[in-house]
Amino acid sequence: MKETEFRDWLAKSGQGEATVDTRVKRLSRIEGVLGDIDACFDREGYVSILEQFRYSSKDQRAGRENPSPLVIDGELRTNLASYSQVLRNYRDFRENKGTRVSHGELLKQLTREHILAAMRECDTLGLEAFLSTYQYSKPKKYWVLSEDAQVQYPVKGIVGAALQYLTDGQAVTASEFFNGYGEVQSVTCLRDLGFEILDGRQDTFSRHKIEAAMDAYAAYLSDGAHADVFAVFGEAKDYWVRSSRARNKRVFPSKPIVGYLIGKAPSNFNGGWSQSSDAAARLHQAGYVIVDADDVPLPLPEQYIHLERGADRMRKCALNYYVESAREQGAVEVSIAARDLHNALGLKNDFPNMCQTLGGEKFLKLAKLDTPTITGPNPSSTTIFTYPLNANAKGATMPDCAQDPLTPTTNLILYGPPGTGKTYRTAFEAVRLCDGEAKATQLEAQGRGALMEAYSALCKAGRIEFTTFHQSMSYEEFVEGLRPTQADGDVGFQLAPEDGIFKRIAKRAEKSRAKGTQKSGFFDGRKIFQMSLGVYEPRGENEVFEHCMRDGIALLGFEDIDYTDNKYNSRDEILKVCEERGTKSERYSMQAGAVQMLDVFRNEVSVGDILVVSMGNSKYRAIGEVAGAYEYVPRDRNSYCQRRAVNWLWVDRGGRPVSEIHDTNFMQKSLYSLQANRLNLPLLEKLINAEDVDTTTGLQALQDHVLIIDEINRANISKVFGELITLLEADKRVGAENEICLTLPYSKALFGVPRNLHIIGTMNTADRSIALLDTALRRRFEFKEVMPNPDVLRGKVPQFDLAKLLTDLNGRIEYLFDREHQIGHAYFTSCQSVADVAAVIRDKIIPLLAEYFYEDWAKIAQVLGDGDLVQGARKTGKFLRVETIQPPTGLELDGAEERLRWLVQSEFDLSDYKLS
Numbered sequence: 001m002k003e004t005e006f007r008d009w010l011a012k013s014g015q016g017e018a019t020v021d022t023r024v025k026r027l028s029r030i031e032g033v034l035g036d037i038d039a040c041f042d043r044e045g046y047v048s049i050l051e052q053f054r055y056s057s058k059d060q061r062a063g064r065e066n067p068s069p070l071v072i073d074g075e076l077r078t079n080l081a082s083y084s085q086v087l088r089n090y091r092d093f094r095e096n097k098g099t100r101v102s103h104g105e106l107l108k109q110l111t112r113e114h115i116l117a118a119m120r121e122c123d124t125l126g127l128e129a130f131l132s133t134y135q136y137s138k139p140k141k142y143w144v145l146s147e148d149a150q151v152q153y154p155v156k157g158i159v160g161a162a163l164q165y166l167t168d169g170q171a172v173t174a175s176e177f178f179n180g181y182g183e184v185q186s187v188t189c190l191r192d193l194g195f196e197i198l199d200g201r202q203d204t205f206s207r208h209k210i211e212a213a214m215d216a217y218a219a220y221l222s223d224g225a226h227a228d229v230f231a232v233f234g235e236a237k238d239y240w241v242r243s244s245r246a247r248n249k250r251v252f253p254s255k256p257i258v259g260y261l262i263g264k265a266p267s268n269f270n271g272g273w274s275q276s277s278d279a280a281a282r283l284h285q286a287g288y289v290i291v292d293a294d295d296v297p298l299p300l301p302e303q304y305i306h307l308e309r310g311a312d313r314m315r316k317c318a319l320n321y322y323v324e325s326a327r328e329q330g331a332v333e334v335s336i337a338a339r340d341l342h343n344a345l346g347l348k349n350d351f352p353n354m355c356q357t358l359g360g361e362k363f364l365k366l367a368k369l370d371t372p373t374i375t376g377p378n379p380s381s382t383t384i385f386t387y388p389l390n391a392n393a394k395g396a397t398m399p400d401c402a403q404d405p406l407t408p409t410t411n412l413i414l415y416g417p418p419g420t421g422k423t424y425r426t427a428f429e430a431v432r433l434c435d436g437e438a439k440a441t442q443l444e445a446q447g448r449g450a451l452m453e454a455y456s457a458l459c460k461a462g463r464i465e466f467t468t469f470h471q472s473m474s475y476e477e478f479v480e481g482l483r484p485t486q487a488d489g490d491v492g493f494q495l496a497p498e499d500g501i502f503k504r505i506a507k508r509a510e511k512s513r514a515k516g517t518q519k520s521g522f523f524d525g526r527k528i529f530q531m532s533l534g535v536y537e538p539r540g541e542n543e544v545f546e547h548c549m550r551d552g553i554a555l556l557g558f559e560d561i562d563y564t565d566n567k568y569n570s571r572d573e574i575l576k577v578c579e580e581r582g583t584k585s586e587r588y589s590m591q592a593g594a595v596q597m598l599d600v601f602r603n604e605v606s607v608g609d610i611l612v613v614s615m616g617n618s619k620y621r622a623i624g625e626v627a628g629a630y631e632y633v634p635r636d637r638n639s640y641c642q643r644r645a646v647n648w649l650w651v652d653r654g655g656r657p658v659s660e661i662h663d664t665n666f667m668q669k670s671l672y673s674l675q676a677n678r679l680n681l682p683l684l685e686k687l688i689n690a691e692d693v694d695t696t697t698g699l700q701a702l703q704d705h706v707l708i709i710d711e712i713n714r715a716n717i718s719k720v721f722g723e724l725i726t727l728l729e730a731d732k733r734v735g736a737e738n739e740i741c742l743t744l745p746y747s748k749a750l751f752g753v754p755r756n757l758h759i760i761g762t763m764n765t766a767d768r769s770i771a772l773l774d775t776a777l778r779r780r781f782e783f784k785e786v787m788p789n790p791d792v793l794r795g796k797v798p799q800f801d802l803a804k805l806l807t808d809l810n811g812r813i814e815y816l817f818d819r820e821h822q823i824g825h826a827y828f829t830s831c832q833s834v835a836d837v838a839a840v841i842r843d844k845i846i847p848l849l850a851e852y853f854y855e856d857w858a859k860i861a862q863v864l865g866d867g868d869l870v871q872g873a874r875k876t877g878k879f880l881r882v883e884t885i886q887p888p889t890g891l892e893l894d895g896a897e898e899r900l901r902w903l904v905q906s907e908f909d910l911s912d913y914k915l916s
Contacts (some may be wrong), residue, residue: 001027001037001090009093018279018499026086037090046091053087055080056639062583062626078535081543109166115193117148118162119153127154128228135173136265137551142183143198145192152212159186204364205261205286207320213260214252217697232257233266239280239298240290241275242289244320245328251295254279255354262607262645268629269607276306276525277607284308288315289344297346304527311357315366316356317345321366326389333388339381357380365760372838389838407568409730409755413712414762416786418848419824422762423710424448427455430464430706431756458706460658460682466708469715475679475722478502502707502724504656509705510734510754522688523681528610528691529600531556531671534640545613545621545638549651554624555640556601556609556670558594559583561604562632586728597670601642602630604673611646612674612684617665619655623688624648630669649688712761715779727753728780765820766852788825797831801913805837809845812863813852818877838908841879846904857902865912878909 003024010020027037034040039864040049052066060077072079097768123129131138136157143152156177162489164171187197198208219225243250255271258279273281273290280290285308290298300307308316317342326334338354347354355378357363364371372385410433414422430455431439443451458464467478475481483498499507531554534544546554559582567573575595578588588595593798605611605626613622628645635641658665661680693908718725723742731738734752741752788810790803810822827844829835846860858870858879866877881903887896 001031002093006090006093006739010089021091023086026083027090029070029422030083030087032402032599032734038094041091041094042905046087049561050069050084050087050180051082053080058413071320073265075535078453085543103267104185106163107167107185110159110162110189110193111817112167112193115144115158115190116147118158118166119151121161122153122158123151123225124367126228130161133172135175136160137174139552142187145196145198151215152209155186155190155197156183159189172509189598191812192689204699205282207287207324209261210241210257210283210286210288211243211245213257214247216260217252217256218247218249226260229260233259236293237271238292239271240291240293240295241280241283242295242326244288246325251291251293254283254290258282262628263521264628273304273307274301281307282608287313287320289317289321297344309355311360311362314341314345314357315363317341318363318815319367323369323389331389333386335384335386338379338383338385342381345539351381351383352379355383355385357381358385397643408698409733410758410760410895411728411730412759413761413763413780413781413783414786415765415783416787417585417766417820417822417824418764420786420788421762421824421826422786424826426708426760426762427452429760430708430758431455431458432457433706434463434704457682460680461686462505462508462680462683462705463703464706465501466707466710467501468710469712469720471714473715473720476500478720479722479724480744482746497744499657503744503751504660505705505707506751506753506757507656509702509757522685523610523676526610527604527606528609528612528674528676528679529671530614530620530669530674531611532614532669546829547650548646549622551629552648553643554626554646555635556597556642557640558598558642558670560634560639561642563598563630564632569603571595571603574599574602588643595671598642600671600673601644605644605671611686612661614658614666616656618658620658620661621652621655622648622665623650634656702754704756704758705754706758706760709759709761711764711767713763721777724751724753725777725780727751728759728777730755733757787819788822790825792825793828796828797833797837799915800834800910801838801915802828802831802837805910805913809863812865816854816862817860823848834910834914838910841908846879857900861902876905878912879905881905 001024006027007020007024010023011017014187031037034049055067055077059067066072066076068080068083070083072107078705098539102830125133126346131154134157136154139154139156142155144155144158145152156174160172160174160182162856163169191197209239216226220227220230233256236255236727239254240251241254241257243252252682253271255266255269258264258269258271259266262290262411270278271280272278273284275281276285281304284290300309300440305389318336321344322334322336336358338351338358340353341358342354344579359372359374359378359602363369367387369387369389372387375384375386377380383395410429410535412429414425415427416422428444428451430442431451435454437457439454440451443454455464459466478500480497480499480503482495484495533555534542534557546555547553548555559578561577561581563574563577571590575588575590575592578584578592582588584592584594590596607626609626611622611624611626612620613624615621624646626644627647631643631645632641633643654844662674663678721728724730727740727742730736732740732753733755734741735755739752741750743749744751759781788806790806791805793802797804806825806828807822823845827840828837831840846864849860849863850857853863861867861877861880862868866880868874869877869882871878883901883903885899885901
């Protein structure tokens with residue numbers, strides 16, 4: 001083995017240092033039993049060597065023994081797949097397949113003319129033929145627009161083909177291009193050359209894409225372009241869609257338009273709208289008008305409840321047909337007459353709803369418009385709404401809650417006596433940091449309920465976390481620690497690093513950059529499924545999962561059987577063919593995985609549904625939107641041949657705790673439906689609306705996140721924060737002037753604290769059970785005192801001066817003890833009557849005073865205003881009474897004195913605080 005050269009080749013191919021070491025070790029182990037690997041390749045050939053390491057799922061089910069000369073510990077099939085991978089790597093190395101470095105140098109030589117030449121070639125051949133010629137698949141993510149922004153081309157395929165137009169250049173296939181990767185580099189190259197990139201991870205049915213599909217169909221009708229896509233659809237019949245652009249012919253058949261967008265043949269879907277996956281239904285949901293061949297709107301059948309109606313429908317159509325169309329033409333304003341839009345949608349007598357929608361805040365926010373000028377009576381068929389068009393509105397895609405990327409980092413501790421509303425104040429501060437001071441102040445003015453509702457929504461979205469410190473709190477709970485875990489297919493347990501609450505929210509914060517298009521309400525009306533993509537192997541390469549992420553697909557294992565025939569719409573037929581051709585030794589049934597999972601995958605999962613990919617039972621690692629119907633595509637070793645196209649919306653290969661999004665761990669099933677009421681949909685929506693990229697890409701500002709630590713002084717701060725105490729300082733955060741990142745002890749991951757993570761703590765100054773706050777933490781936090789506020793109690797109880805009562809109590813406590821042990825106003829905020837006040841004093845205040853003064857009832861009496869009982873002037877006070885206890889017989893001879901027994905009155909005298 002040419003180890004040095006092989007290591008260098010792997011590194012240039014983008015492999016990390018650990019992966020390079022692992023693959024070299026595997027190849028060395030192969031050499032240990034086969035001899036020099038170069039000599040083996042020369043003597044036996046790659047195919048012959050690889051055959052010794054082939055081991056399929058069928059082999060596994062049949063119990064076939066290890067075919068290789070290696071001794072394998074652990075799961076046989078997964079391990080042999082890893083050795084096969086390194087053999088493929090070495091073959092590519094020997095054949096001098098291109099590396100990232102060599103291709104990178106070629107990309108620097110490309111000019112706009114080279115790219116335009118490749119685009120012209122794609123136009124001549126047609127998309128399908130072009131992709132086939134250069135062995136590329138249709139991209140799931142990135143497309144590049146032509147100079148007139150009317151046609152879109154596959155990013156990687158165009159760049160790969162453009163290389164042939166260099167001097168002595170040669171086109172490269174998908175597998176050769178950066179060893180099968182290269183899409184990101186192609187995007188960078190095209191952007192540097194001034195081309196506009198479309199991100200296919202956004203909605204497949206955006207207005208831009210639908211109109212581009214219409215352009216392609218018009219070109220097909222005029223000169224036969226794209227015949228490979230459209231010719232198979234035949235004559236259009238019932239369902240047509242109206243373009244939002246001014247055209248000579250404004251209506252297009254729905255089915256070929258959708259077929260072009262999703263890359264599917266007509267046999268794989270319907271053209272109508274009886275199902276949500278049908279062509280007309282998809283275009284309708286995207287805000288387009290479905291018409292007949294004469295451009296007359298088709299009435300919505302009442303039984304099809306999946307079709308969007310009402311205000312939501314009006315907003316989308318107004319945006320597509322009026323606002324975006326006007327922006328496209330460079331207009332400075334756009335007018336929408338209620339009658340025109342009403343008639344265009346084929347509505348009947350719905351003008352009040354139409355006018356309310358066009359003037360409503362939701363539409364203004366959706367379309368990024370300012371308040372319109374309204375002319376004519378409102379509401380009426382003659383009402384006209386005129387909106388000024390902001391030239392920058394198209395790019396203004398951040399929600400209202402976005403903050404400036406340089407918002408100062410906040411480390412704040414609210415401190416004060418108990419009951420002063422510190423915990424409630426943290427809610428205000430958290431909302432203020434996330435949504436801005438103006439909004440937080442407005443919500444607070446509306447009342448506690450409005451503020452707490454906004455706070456709860458931010459918690460569900462994962463932007464606010466709350467935890468309470470206690471004496472047993474540890475670094476392992478707060479940052480990261482080792483936990484016993486069990487991976488799929490493993491026997492027994494192993495220790496694996498698990499993120500604590502601080503690390504989890506830090507990771508969310510650093511990956512919270514908002515996408516250009518926010519998917520608000522994205523999960524409405526969609527089914528959500530949990531799916532396993534291959535067997536999760538903590539120490540392996542998870543080949544199936546990576547294949548799915550790379551190619552934009554979902555793969556299902558079980559039997560190597562082609563189920564594309566329509567007869568397999570029935571689970572009975574799936575069971576029948578499994579019994580005839582299946583490889584399992586036991587008897588099949590309707591509930592067998594090979595039958596049940598395939599039926600769900602093929603027949604229950606619909607285009608537009610959501611897949612949440614599990615990582616063992618306790619984590620999830622990807623979220624995707626199903627983009628295609630069931631397909632059967634053979635793979636190496638005849639495993640995982642069942643597939644569906646998927647737009648992967650979010651991926652975290654390290655995985656995140658399933659408890660974030662679901663109320664229990666996942667079940668041991670390959671695929672099953674999840675109930676929406678058991679899912680944290682706001683957090684899922686936040687994840688798919690986030691982007692983990694550099695700020696140089698032009699994406700919007702990072703969203704602020706807040707960690708609230710209640711009772712922060714009750715834990716051993718040095719023990720809990722550990723080495724991260726330094727990273728909390730604003731200038732030590734990631735991206736700051738003096739940025740510091742540390743290697744964590746368990747995961748060995750490099751970790752820094754993002755600038756958009758704010759920390760708010762509360763500290764009860766009356767709690768002396770813990771030593772004084774750690775000095776290191778004290779100088780890294782801002783401290784804000786929260787003291788009792790009697791004014792909030794004025795008028796709480798009719799004809800009673802509750803504010804004066806609290807002021808008197810606290811004045812005596814401060815005199816007899818100190819100001820840090822006062823009583824907070826929150827103890828009394830729920831009181832509505834004098835009886836309620838008495839109950840609070842009896843059940844909460846007096847026990848608290850007993851704790852403060854260590855059962856010294858003379859001082860408690862003085863605080864309550866019963867100080868004259870101490871001098872014995874009276875036996876009964878306003879709150880307390882005393883009885884004399886005589887010394888036991890015999891002790892009086894020793895000079896024993898009588899003592900006092902303190903008792904709480906059954907009825908309190910609160911007359912001093914009653915208002916006349």
